[in-house]
Amino acid sequence: MVGEKLSSYLFILPALAMVVIFLLIPAGYTVVVSFTKWDGLGIPKFIGFGNYFQFVRDHVFLTSLRNTVIWVIFTLAFSVFLGLLVAYFVNRIRLANLFKSLFYIPLTISAVTTGLIWLWMYSPDLGVVNTLLRLLGFPGRSWLSEVPLNTYAMIWAWTWKTVGMNMVIFLIGLQTIPTEPVEACKIDGATEWQTFRYVVFPMLRTITTVVVAMSLINSFNIFDIIYVMTDGGPYRSSETLAVSMFRESFVLFHMGYGAAIAIFLSVVVLFVSWIYVREVTKREVHY
Amino acid sequence: MKKLWWLVVVVTLGVFALQFQLWAQEIVLMHDKGGAPDWQTPFTEMAKICAEELGIEFTPTPFPTTDVFMSAVRTALPTGKAPELFTWWSDFRMKPLVDTGLVEDVTALWEKHKDEYDPAFRDAFEFDGKVYGVPTKLAYWVVYYSIPVFKKFGLEEPKTWEEFIKICDVLKANGVVPLGSTVQGRWPTFIYFEDLMIRTNPDVYIDLMVGKAKYTDEPVKKVFALWKEMIEKGYFSDPATDIFADYPRLMAQGKAGMILIGNWYEGQLIQMGLKVGEDVGAFILPSIDPKVGKVIIYEAAPMLLGKNAPGKEKALQIADWWMSPETQYKWCKLMGFVPSNKKTSTDFLSVPMQNVVKQVAQENYRLINRFWEATPTDICEEAVDKFAEFILNPGKMDQILEDLQKVADTYWSSH
Numbered sequence: 001m002v003g004e005k006l007s008s009y010l011f012i013l014p015a016l017a018m019v020v021i022f023l024l025i026p027a028g029y030t031v032v033v034s035f036t037k038w039d040g041l042g043i044p045k046f047i048g049f050g051n052y053f054q055f056v057r058d059h060v061f062l063t064s065l066r067n068t069v070i071w072v073i074f075t076l077a078f079s080v081f082l083g084l085l086v087a088y089f090v091n092r093i094r095l096a097n098l099f100k101s102l103f104y105i106p107l108t109i110s111a112v113t114t115g116l117i118w119l120w121m122y123s124p125d126l127g128v129v130n131t132l133l134r135l136l137g138f139p140g141r142s143w144l145s146e147v148p149l150n151t152y153a154m155i156w157a158w159t160w161k162t163v164g165m166n167m168v169i170f171l172i173g174l175q176t177i178p179t180e181p182v183e184a185c186k187i188d189g190a191t192e193w194q195t196f197r198y199v200v201f202p203m204l205r206t207i208t209t210v211v212v213a214m215s216l217i218n219s220f221n222i223f224d225i226i227y228v229m230t231d232g233g234p235y236r237s238s239e240t241l242a243v244s245m246f247r248e249s250f251v252l253f254h255m256g257y258g259a260a261i262a263i264f265l266s267v268v269v270l271f272v273s274w275i276y277v278r279e280v281t282k283r284e285v286h287y
Numbered sequence: 288m289k290k291l292w293w294l295v296v297v298v299t300l301g302v303f304a305l306q307f308q309l310w311a312q313e314i315v316l317m318h319d320k321g322g323a324p325d326w327q328t329p330f331t332e333m334a335k336i337c338a339e340e341l342g343i344e345f346t347p348t349p350f351p352t353t354d355v356f357m358s359a360v361r362t363a364l365p366t367g368k369a370p371e372l373f374t375w376w377s378d379f380r381m382k383p384l385v386d387t388g389l390v391e392d393v394t395a396l397w398e399k400h401k402d403e404y405d406p407a408f409r410d411a412f413e414f415d416g417k418v419y420g421v422p423t424k425l426a427y428w429v430v431y432y433s434i435p436v437f438k439k440f441g442l443e444e445p446k447t448w449e450e451f452i453k454i455c456d457v458l459k460a461n462g463v464v465p466l467g468s469t470v471q472g473r474w475p476t477f478i479y480f481e482d483l484m485i486r487t488n489p490d491v492y493i494d495l496m497v498g499k500a501k502y503t504d505e506p507v508k509k510v511f512a513l514w515k516e517m518i519e520k521g522y523f524s525d526p527a528t529d530i531f532a533d534y535p536r537l538m539a540q541g542k543a544g545m546i547l548i549g550n551w552y553e554g555q556l557i558q559m560g561l562k563v564g565e566d567v568g569a570f571i572l573p574s575i576d577p578k579v580g581k582v583i584i585y586e587a588a589p590m591l592l593g594k595n596a597p598g599k600e601k602a603l604q605i606a607d608w609w610m611s612p613e614t615q616y617k618w619c620k621l622m623g624f625v626p627s628n629k630k631t632s633t634d635f636l637s638v639p640m641q642n643v644v645k646q647v648a649q650e651n652y653r654l655i656n657r658f659w660e661a662t663p664t665d666i667c668e669e670a671v672d673k674f675a676e677f678i679l680n681p682g683k684m685d686q687i688l689e690d691l692q693k694v695a696d697t698y699w700s701s702h
Binding site: 039040041042119120122123124125126142143144145146147230231233234235236246250251252253 | 354355357358361362364365383384387389470471472473524525526527528529532533536537542664665668672673675676678679
């Protein structure tokens with residue numbers, strides 16, 4: 001019995017060691033660094049909560065916070081909603097596999113490549129977006145240098161990439177819904193919208209919880225596509241918290257302040273995810 | 288079977304030990320240009336030449352991005368695994384490394400080669416009378432222009448500021464973008480500020496860089512007013528234009544006329560199929576105030592030596608070899624750089640750049656370090672964002688100048 005227990009611990013030891021070495025120790029170290037003023041070269045100077053108090057005085061931090069909220073809201077609005085919409089209609093049409101593939105392809109491209117593709121598409125002089133606008137008689141726009149248009153332009157690029165993922169997850173959910181309740185609705189004379197609103201959507205609740213939770217976490221941590229497309233600019237207007245954390249730590253070498261942003265971001269993500277999952281699971285309906 | 292197993296273990300350990308020994312002896316050259324621009328291929332070529340000529344091997348190690356590279360170097364420097372050699376930036380960009388005593392003093396090498404280098408160039412690597420880097424790059428900032436576009440509108444290289452402005456007006460009137468400018472990538476926003484500044488008052492520019500003048504001073508305000516006028520007249524490209532990927536294409540298509548940039552931009556032009564000398568020419572921007580004399584922005588980049596590096600002695604030998612006119616010729620030819628060693632021939636440069644180098648030497652141009660390195664990094668990083676804000680909102684000029692001065696005041700009050 002003791003030997004069995006010991007071998008169980010031995011089996012989880014490698015994974016546990018990885019978590020401790022690569023997650024818990026760096027996280028603890030980041031907490032310590034967040035209480036210091038340090039350029040990464042000299043000796044760190046302990047300043048207590050100084051970095052955290054600086055948040056309210058730093059307009060770049062406040063802009064990043066606002067942008068992060070915009071990313072979260074619009075990612076949920078666009079990426080999740082469109083994913084559901086596409087999945088619902090693709091599930092019912094003849095060329096389903098073709099459309100599934102079309103929407104899924106962008107997901108196979110890395111975020112950096114997605115950023116580069118849209119960077120070229122948004123080019124003010126040679127990009128396809130402005131070329132099309134001009135062909136239709138509209139003036140072109142500086143998609144990535146106009147504030148706040150640049151943030152929405154990047155959210156759209158991100159939606160293009162991620163909608164396929166959400167579609168696939170919703171499709172899995174849709175295909176597990178039994179046909180009887182839907183057919184019963186039709187016999188009772190329910191409209192398409194009523195069937196979706198009162199039968200299909202409630203039965204997708206678990207899947208929706210997963211998709212929304214994933215989108216929440218991903219949009220809070222959004223970094224790579226912004227880094228490639230605007231580098232947080234112009235004048236730090238399109239930074240999110242993750243980009244600010246990177247810039248403060250690894251470009252400006254304000255290690256303490258960067259660490260404080262990282263801690264703030266982690267706490268916010270954990271808190272929002274916990275509240276969301278707790279509230280959703282409270283209302284869970286079992287059929 | 289058991290013997291065979293032990294044999295495998297012993298051989299494996301032996302291979303690892305040998306590998307560790309090799310790693311321990313390896314002279315490493317870290318750099319951040321493994322992609323575009325590519326310095327890895329020329330560095331590899333130089334490593335081969337070094338092995339042949341000096342009998343010392345070094346391994347160029349590229350990093351995917353500048354941020355990752357800087358973090359890696361700063362992390363490694365205080366340790367016993369500091370890189371023997373690594374590329375860096377001059378002046379205030381290297382000062383934090385010098386201040387913490389993590390880079391090797393190479394003053395003796397500069398003394399040995401003192402007849403071969405311009406003192407202005409040495410200044411960029413010198414702190415408190417000691418020099419801390421050997422040259423990897425010297426670039427002059429010039430105006431590249433489309434020869435077919437100039438021919439089409441009967442334009443010639445300008446000799447005065449008034450002639451230059453007239454060219455901008457002619458191009459603008461004919462639907463051609465006169466000058467390339469961008470806020471993309473952040474750093475290029477300082478280009479026009481520094482060049483307008485040194486052409487109206489170079490001494491104030493130098494004072495401004497070291498906190499002896501203010502952004503709210505009249506000469507700086509005048510430069511911003513001129514820059515604002517140029518923006519409002521539509522002399523510049525769309526601020527979101529990618530000046531590396533798109534602007535050379537616009538020049539090739541005859542839609543853009545000129546761009547003010549470092550001469551390393553020739554690589555970009557060549558990549559787009561343009562021939563420097565045939566399709567593209569180069570000139571030094573004339574001074575706005577003729578009393579200023581002849582001035583030009585230069586960009587100097589050093590290779591530094593890690594003080595704690597295990598192979599420091601060999602690195603010093605490589606550094607000495609690197610500074611010689613012969614090695615500089617080989618390196619600059621591979622890279623298309625202006626040789627920083629005065630005894631190195633420039634015959635490999637494009638004809639327009641050969642003319643620029645000759646002009647700088649013969650007409651005794653005053654060399655002034657570019658903004659990116661000449662002012663403290665903390666100020667520079669915030670300033671390039673403020674310049675971007677100005678480019679996009681020139682009407683906010685006074686507020687932006689006050690903001691810039693606040694940034695400078697904050698820095699200089701604690702340094």
